[in-house]
Amino acid sequence: xxxxxxxxxxxxxxxxxxxxxxxxxxxxxxxxxxxxxxxxxxxxxxxxxxxxxxxxxxxxxxxxxxxxxxxxxxxxxxxxxxxxxxxxxxxxxxxxxxxxxxxxxxxxxxxxxxxxxxxxxxxxxxxxxxxxxxxxxxxxxxxxxxxxxxxxxxxxxxxxxxxxxxxxxxxxxxxxxxxxxxxxxxxxxxxxxxxxxxxxxxxxxxxxxxxxxxxxxxxxxxxxxxxxxxxxxxxxxxxxxxxxxxxxxxxxxxxxxxxxxxxx
Amino acid sequence: xxxxxxxxxxxxxxxxxxxxxxxxxxxxxxxxxxxxxxxxxxxxxxxxxxxxxxxxxxxxxxxxxxxxxxxxxxxxxxxxxxxxxxxxxxxxxxxxxxxxxxxxxxxxxxxxxxxxxxxxxxxxxxxxxxxxxxxxxxxxxxxxxxxxxxxxxxxxxxxxxxxxxxxxxxxxxxxxxxxxxxxxxxxxxxxxxxxxxxxxxxxxxxxxxxxxxxxxxxxxxxxxxxxxxxxxxxxxxxxxxxxxxxxxxxxxxxxxxxxxxxxxxxxxxxxxxxxxxxxxxxxxxxxxxxxxxxxxx
Numbered sequence: 001x002x003x004x005x006x007x008x009x010x011x012x013x014x015x016x017x018x019x020x021x022x023x024x025x026x027x028x029x030x031x032x033x034x035x036x037x038x039x040x041x042x043x044x045x046x047x048x049x050x051x052x053x054x055x056x057x058x059x060x061x062x063x064x065x066x067x068x069x070x071x072x073x074x075x076x077x078x079x080x081x082x083x084x085x086x087x088x089x090x091x092x093x094x095x096x097x098x099x100x101x102x103x104x105x106x107x108x109x110x111x112x113x114x115x116x117x118x119x120x121x122x123x124x125x126x127x128x129x130x131x132x133x134x135x136x137x138x139x140x141x142x143x144x145x146x147x148x149x150x151x152x153x154x155x156x157x158x159x160x161x162x163x164x165x166x167x168x169x170x171x172x173x174x175x176x177x178x179x180x181x182x183x184x185x186x187x188x189x190x191x192x193x194x195x196x197x198x199x200x201x202x203x204x205x206x207x208x209x210x211x212x213x214x215x216x217x218x219x220x221x222x223x224x225x226x227x228x229x230x231x232x233x234x235x236x237x238x239x240x241x242x243x244x245x246x247x248x249x250x251x252x253x254x255x256x257x258x259x260x261x262x263x264x
Numbered sequence: 265x266x267x268x269x270x271x272x273x274x275x276x277x278x279x280x281x282x283x284x285x286x287x288x289x290x291x292x293x294x295x296x297x298x299x300x301x302x303x304x305x306x307x308x309x310x311x312x313x314x315x316x317x318x319x320x321x322x323x324x325x326x327x328x329x330x331x332x333x334x335x336x337x338x339x340x341x342x343x344x345x346x347x348x349x350x351x352x353x354x355x356x357x358x359x360x361x362x363x364x365x366x367x368x369x370x371x372x373x374x375x376x377x378x379x380x381x382x383x384x385x386x387x388x389x390x391x392x393x394x395x396x397x398x399x400x401x402x403x404x405x406x407x408x409x410x411x412x413x414x415x416x417x418x419x420x421x422x423x424x425x426x427x428x429x430x431x432x433x434x435x436x437x438x439x440x441x442x443x444x445x446x447x448x449x450x451x452x453x454x455x456x457x458x459x460x461x462x463x464x465x466x467x468x469x470x471x472x473x474x475x476x477x478x479x480x481x482x483x484x485x486x487x488x489x490x491x492x493x494x495x496x497x498x499x500x501x502x503x504x505x506x507x508x509x510x511x512x513x514x515x516x517x518x519x520x521x522x523x524x525x526x527x528x529x530x531x532x533x534x535x536x537x538x539x540x541x542x543x544x545x546x547x548x549x550x551x552x553x554x555x556x557x558x559x560x561x
Contacts, residue, residue, distance in 0.1 A: 096529025
């Protein structure tokens with residue numbers, strides 16, 4: 001059976017990104033930071049387009065901007081708990097800024113190159129080269145290892161932060177580290193499923209896992225498993241069915257898993 | 265004729281109205297801005313911003329499905345947003361089954377899911393690349409003559425509903441238990457409002473694009489709320505600010521060739537920051553006088 005190279009690349013990068021997103025997603029949902037994830041995904045869009053407009057590698061803009069914004073979110077922390085009006089206005093401006101960079105890029109490249117918007121917003125995992133896929137896998141593996149390393153204290157801090165602070169767990173530092181990891185994951189996942197859809201890969205498997213089990217370790221494992229299955233099934237569907245974009249397929253399967261757990 | 269901005273206001277306005285597409289856009293934007301400002305004012309009051317956000321995401325698959333089926337895009341916007349409003353209303357009636365953390369997960373999942381569906385439908389349609397950008401972020405060329413009338417009709421219908429139901433709706437929003445005790449139909453009103461919100465979002469999304477609906481829906485109300493606690497005044501301010509944001513977005517876009525969405529959202533955030541700054545100043549002074557010994561006597 002022929003196994004095209006681009007599919008192998010997509011499977012390698014996609015599997016690792018799914019595992020990282022599933023694991024980090026579990027903490028995101030438990031810590032009620034879904035909207036931080038949403039914010040970082042909007043920023044990922046603007047960062048990638050800013051880099052494109054400046055003629056840099058997309059990933060430079062993605063990682064730089066998501067990590068900076070993750071640090072800012074961490075610094076604001078509990079002190080500035082934003083209300084939904086502020087969130088709405090800031091998010092919409094981030095996207096508006098992204099459109100501005102898109103215009104700049106289109107004006108600069110002469111011919112109106114519409115694909116960059118589609119790629120950034122909805123991902124292009126079948127377009128990854130072998131080198132990019134390996135890098136994506138390495139970064140995703142790094143996220144998983146880092147999360148496992150701080151897993152126990154982070155879990156403690158997430159579930160009962162006053163008690164954790166009382167026994168000298170560095171709650172604040174852990175919050176910072178977690179948001180930075182989330183930023184890195186958002187930048188990475190943008191390449192696979194796109195800035196608009198990555199929240200689905202972070203929130204849906206984790207939401208499903210939390211509905212199925214209250215046990216933290218089983219929940220984490222389950223979230224990773226569901227994310228991985230969504231990625232594989234989605235990629236396979238998109239490969240077999242022409243015209244089905246991989247980002248849509250992966251998120252569609254993840255949402256279906258989530259809907260299934262609600263129906264159960 | 266190549267438009268360029270000068271300090272001569274009449275000449276600027278003359279240039280702005282030189283082309284029919286721009287007249288259409290300005291007309292539609294004015295109608296939509298007024299409607300979105302009023303509906304948004306109630307939405308912010310009722311803390312249903314995230315329902316509005318979810319509804320705006322729904323309009324993307326709606327538009328794409330309409331393109332695929334070959335019916336007018338507007339039909340898709342209204343059908344999907346209306347269905348979305350019914351579903352959200354149903355879910356809300358089904359009691360708060362979801363706890364806090366789960367509820368935000370649901371919103372994230374629904375949003376990402378409907379965008380994924382929209383992108384799928386658009387890819388099936390084939391006309392992806394050109395229309396994608398204007399569907400998501402709006403376009404200055406988006407409105408034709410017939411659509412202007414349709415948008416104006418929707419705006420009038422929505423405003424008429426709010427004119428009739430505004431007082432009880434306000435009562436129900438501010439103090440639900442008291443309102444239901446005095447026989448205001450609180451639940452019927454909340455369902456009706458969600459439907460009207462869906463209608464308003466669908467109309468706004470056709471102009472601003474799916475992702476930038478909040479520039480006209482949330483920002484004007486949020487800014488007005490910062491400036492005054494008085495009901496009538498803040499509604500009027502909200503309408504004025506909505507018009508200002510819409511006109512600035514379209515006008516600057518016309519003269520510079522950059523997207524209207526960028527200018528509209530930038531105008532929104534600048535005004536919001538100014539309003540917030542303006543509010544915090546006098547309050548600091550008040551607090552200081554309140555703490556001083558003379559004032560406490």
